[in-house]
Amino acid sequence: xxxxGGDRARFRFxxxxxxxxxxxxxxxxxxxxxxxxxxxxxxxxxxxxRAIRDDYDVLIDSRDFPVQANDVAxxxxxxxxxGLTLTSGRAASVVGSHLNKxxxxxxxxxxxxxxxxxxxxxxxxxxxx
Numbered sequence: 001x002x003x004x005g006g007d008r009a010r011f012r013f014x015x016x017x018x019x020x021x022x023x024x025x026x027x028x029x030x031x032x033x034x035x036x037x038x039x040x041x042x043x044x045x046x047x048x049x050r051a052i053r054d055d056y057d058v059l060i061d062s063r064d065f066p067v068q069a070n071d072v073a074x075x076x077x078x079x080x081x082x083g084l085t086l087t088s089g090r091a092a093s094v095v096g097s098h099l100n101k102x103x104x105x106x107x108x109x110x111x112x113x114x115x116x117x118x119x120x121x122x123x124x125x126x127x128x129x
Contacts, residue, residue, distance in 0.1 A: 011038050013045040020089070021057045021126070022049055027064035030072045039079045046086045057089040057126045061119070063096035067103050077107045084110055092122035 010030060014023045022045060030038070049056050067073075084091060091113040095101045104115040116122040 010034055011041065013041060015045070015049050015052075015056075017052070019057070020053055020055065021059055022046070024058060024060040025064075026060065026062045029066060030068055032071065032075075035072055035075050035079075039075075039082075042079055042083055046083050050086050054086070055088045058083065058087075058091040059119075059122060059126060060091065060093040062093050062100065062104075065096070065100070067097075067099050073103055073107050077109065080108060080113060081110055084112055090114075090126055092116055092126050094119050094122045 010026065010028045011034075012025045014025075015021070016023060024042070026038075068076075080091060089112070091110070093104055093108070093113070093115050095104055095115060095117060098117075101115050101117060108115060114122075114125055116125065
């Protein structure tokens with residue numbers, strides 16, 4: 001179980017019912033324990049929102065999430081994949097650097113997920129523009 005100031009401080013989930021969107025904020029370097037805590041929390045939030053609507057989108061703000069160790073980066077796509085099975089919506093991740101974008105594009109290959117450099121681009125894509 002992560003401590004309140006440790007792993008949980010590295011991620012946060014909010015649901016915006018007006019936009020029908022889960023907002024995910026991730027930051028800092030992660031350990032395998034952080035990944036496990038994140039996976040559990042993400043699954044719980046997805047199930048909570050799915051009980052309301054099953055067509056929600058996800059916007060991941062990872063601008064404060066540096067390039068991760070390969071063992072951490074390689075596990076994140078399976079978490080995204082599992083989450084996207086619970087919705088018919090899209091997922092967009094906003095990264096903080098071109099290196100982050102390259103790592104994310106290497107690992108995230110789901111057809112309903114895209115990586116962006118700005119929140120505006122991500123918002124436009126999620127809106128179908």
